[in-house]
Amino acid sequence: MQTGIGITESRLAAIKKSLENVDAHALVAIPDWDGQHFASQTRDTYEGCIYLFSVPLEGGTEAFIYECVGKETEGSQ
Amino acid sequence: MxxxxxxxxxxxxxxxxxxxxxxxxxxxxxxxxxxxxxxxxxxxxxxxxxxxxxxxxxxxxxxxxxxxxxxxxxxxxxxALPENVAILQEMSHEFVETIRERVKDAKEIGRGDNGKVLADPVNKHIAYKFLLRPPIGHQNSLIEEASMQGLFHEIAKDHAELRVGVPRLEYFSIDPRLTMLAMERLDAVSVRDILDKKAAIPEGTDIDTLFDSLGEFVKELNEKHGLFHLDIRPGNVMIHKSQTTSGHPRIYLIDMGMSKHKREVRSVVVKEDGAFVQKVDKVSDHGSVQSVRKRLKQFVQE
Incomplete structure (x- = not known):
């Protein structure tokens, strides 16, 4: 039986793109999502956000996905 | 820790x-x-x-x-996965509990032969599809359905001029503790609900324009991409509730629970006019689109 969290390649690419050239602690809106899902290279507590799951990036690093309902964003959708 | x-x-x-x-x-x-x-x-x-x-x-x-x-x-x-889908990580207990808590009292916004769709009570942009039972016959597994939905969505985006939408796949879980798809929630009504008089046809709907676009979209899917929905019926076609002017989709195709690649389609048996027909060659979604269009037009004219 298969287990785990999955997403499509395009969603994974969007997550990677959101983390390009930002600080490791920055929480950034994931492009082409609903403006309420964010990614960070850090697993931390962000006010108003719920941690959902992590996704692997190149080089053994991970992106951590958060849902932040109602958070003000720029350039998310 | x-x-x-x-x-x-x-x-x-x-x-x-x-x-x-x-x-x-x-x-x-x-x-x-x-x-x-x-x-x-x-x-x-x-x-x-x-x-x-x-x-x-x-x-x-x-x-x-x-x-x-x-x-x-x-x-x-x-x-073992379909080509456009990645299994990323095991699921944390925290995540399972978060989603379970959310859907406990969530409103059911759709139900099909094999699954039900619940609206996220916290995030108005998200809906969850849960399978009611393991897939049987030609029904897709959750991961196959997720793969198809991702592909269909990308193709719809590439043909934005048609203004046909496929709900965006956010993520999915195939953990036995929580088996579901998380996807974009639509502000739309199904043709099924309109025919059953459970919802009004959205104001300003031009049936021919919408279904011409949907016909073009399935032609693109079938002929260019070798993909087939195989379950186009009134419950799986939705019309956006409001008139949009910014190029957003007006008509949506949902539920990729039966969708197949051309290479898998030869043995598919589908129900047409009450009878099961083996689709061996010349498979197309075109006839199903026209059938839904005809039923909606008849309803409006009555």
Missing amino acids: IRESFSGSIPTESRKSAAQEYLTNLSDAQIGDEIDRLLSVVEPKLREKWEAMIENLPLQTQVERLWELHQKRKEALVK
Whole structure:
């Protein structure tokens, strides 16, 4: 039986793109999502956000996905 | 805290030595917690097998062995997946509980032969599809459905001029504790609901324009991409509730629970006019689109 969290390649690419050239602690809106899902290279507590799951990036690093309902964003959708 | 340090993930080769070093600094109780966690996220039969494999090993070696087993299992899963879908990580208990809590009192916004769709009560942009039972016959597994929905959505985006939409796939879970798709929630009504007089046809709807676009879209799917929806019916076609002027989709195709690649379609049997027909050659979704269009037009004219 298969287990785990999955997403499509395009969603994974969007997550990677959101983390390009930002600080490791920055929480950034994931492009082409609903403006309420964010990614960070850090697993931390962000006010108003719920941690959902992590996704692997190149080089053994991970992106951590958060849902932040109602958070003000720029350039998310 | 070991759980925070590894946050539900399995160390990769590049981090392995650091992880081993980390393990040596943990108490037996903390290592025991990690063993429990690693065993708790796999299905019962596999857990029993792994427990038997590690039972006589020293505690620290048990963790290392379980990390290896998880990594091998993940690699095997990835090889078996459809091409545009990635299994990313095991699921944390925290995530399972978050979603379970959310959907406990969630409103059901749709139900089909094999699944039900619930609206997220917190995030108005998200809906969850849960399968009601394991897929039978030609129905897709959840992961196949997710793969198809992702592909269909990308194709619809590439043809934005048609203004046909496919709900965006956010993520999906194939963990036995929580099997579901998380997807974009639509502000739309199904043709089924309109025919059943449960919803009004949205103001300003031009049926011919919408269905001409949907016809073009399925032609693109069928002929250019070799993809077939195979379940286009009133319940799986939705019309946006409001008039949009910014190029957003006006008509949506939903539910890829039967969708197939051309190479898989030869043996598909579909129901047409009340009879089961074997679709061997010249498979097309075109007739189903026209059938839904005809029924909606007849309804409006009555």
